[in-house]
Amino acid sequence: MKIAFIGLGNMGGPMALNLKKAGHDVSGFDLSEAARAKFAADGLTIAASADATLEGAEVVISMLPASQHVESLYLGETGLLAKIAPGTLVIDSSTIAAASSRKVAQAGAARGIAVIDAPVSGGTGGAIAGTLTFMVGGTQADLERARPLLEKMGANIFHAGDAGAGQTAKICNNMLLGILMIGTSEALALGVANGLDPKVLSEIMRRSSGGNWALEKYNPMPGVMETAPASKGYAGGFGTDLMLKDLGLAQETAAAVKAATPLGGLARNLYAAHSLAGHGALDFSSVLKSLQKP
Numbered sequence: 001m002k003i004a005f006i007g008l009g010n011m012g013g014p015m016a017l018n019l020k021k022a023g024h025d026v027s028g029f030d031l032s033e034a035a036r037a038k039f040a041a042d043g044l045t046i047a048a049s050a051d052a053t054l055e056g057a058e059v060v061i062s063m064l065p066a067s068q069h070v071e072s073l074y075l076g077e078t079g080l081l082a083k084i085a086p087g088t089l090v091i092d093s094s095t096i097a098a099a100s101s102r103k104v105a106q107a108g109a110a111r112g113i114a115v116i117d118a119p120v121s122g123g124t125g126g127a128i129a130g131t132l133t134f135m136v137g138g139t140q141a142d143l144e145r146a147r148p149l150l151e152k153m154g155a156n157i158f159h160a161g162d163a164g165a166g167q168t169a170k171i172c173n174n175m176l177l178g179i180l181m182i183g184t185s186e187a188l189a190l191g192v193a194n195g196l197d198p199k200v201l202s203e204i205m206r207r208s209s210g211g212n213w214a215l216e217k218y219n220p221m222p223g224v225m226e227t228a229p230a231s232k233g234y235a236g237g238f239g240t241d242l243m244l245k246d247l248g249l250a251q252e253t254a255a256a257v258k259a260a261t262p263l264g265g266l267a268r269n270l271y272a273a274h275s276l277a278g279h280g281a282l283d284f285s286s287v288l289k290s291l292q293k294p
């Protein structure tokens with residue numbers, strides 16, 4: 001299949017590579033020169049622009065930071081939806097506001113272009129290994145069209161509901177993740193300040209009632225888990241500012257239905273303070289730094 005892939009960042013790059021490895025003809029583009037160079041070196045075909053990726057594309061996939069990037073890529077007179085051939089399937093895997101996903105899906109439908117929101121969970125490790133979880137919003141028929149490609153990038157595919165529903169599911173999940181990373185960091189910092197070995201404490205909690213995804217796969221304490229961003233200077237991974245964006249989306253979603261999300265609100269504020277302290281570009285597990293003596 002001929003696939004256009006736009007947004008070759010920490011997630012999009014490895015996802016595009018998995019489609020290429022599966023035998024698809026992938027043409028990728030990113031605004032960042034560094035991202036283009038990195039994935040060209042990994043063997044991905046890089047187009048000169050987002051428009052140029054569309055040539056002959058049967059499916060367009062995007063993996064961009066936030067709502068404004070997705071809306072400006074697809075919408076308006078110069079947006080991609082005005083250039084993509086009717087009948088093409090668009091899969092947007094960025095984590096954005098559900099309202100933005102619905103806007104893009106409606107604009108696509110008006111031109112005969114099916115658009116599904118398919119945000120992911122599983123981190124950069126999952127993107128590289130092809131084991132992501134996809135949460136899809138859109139029609140069942142469009143999900144079935146996308147499924148063979150999603151299966152090459154992920155291990156779990158869920159239909160959350162109509163357009164935008166994938167985003168709502170993703171925001172609920174990431175609010176929980178943001179909270180549990182802070183809780184995990186808090187517990188580890190407390191133990192270490194009291195003389196415990198972080199590896200021993202992590203293993204105790206992992207196998208006890210405090211066990212969670214951060215302790216299993218993404219330990220925030222440097223040196224505990226070789227593969228985690230914490231052991232690589234918090235580089236790569238899932239940026240603090242992206243987590244901050246997701247917690248902001250969660251609060252907007254909560255306000256719209258008058259839901260009580262006290263810990264989600266507190267978590268947003270803690271990541272905001274962590275970002276203001278200069279850590280916005282570091283992986284979100286670096287929030288541990290805000291809870292520990294330097």
Ligand code: NAD
Nearest residue numbers: 007009010011012030031032064065094095123124237238
């Ligand atoms: P990233 O910042 O590493 O990558 C985003 C890329 O998009 C950048 O390389 C940027 O240059 C590019 N870009 C922005 N606007 C563009 C445009 N108009 N055209 C082409 N390229 C453009 O971010 P990421 O970590 O890959 O995350 C992407 C999305 O996935 C975000 O919405 C994030 O919330 C979500 N997500 C990330 C993770 C993670 O662990 N990193 C996990 C799940 C979901």
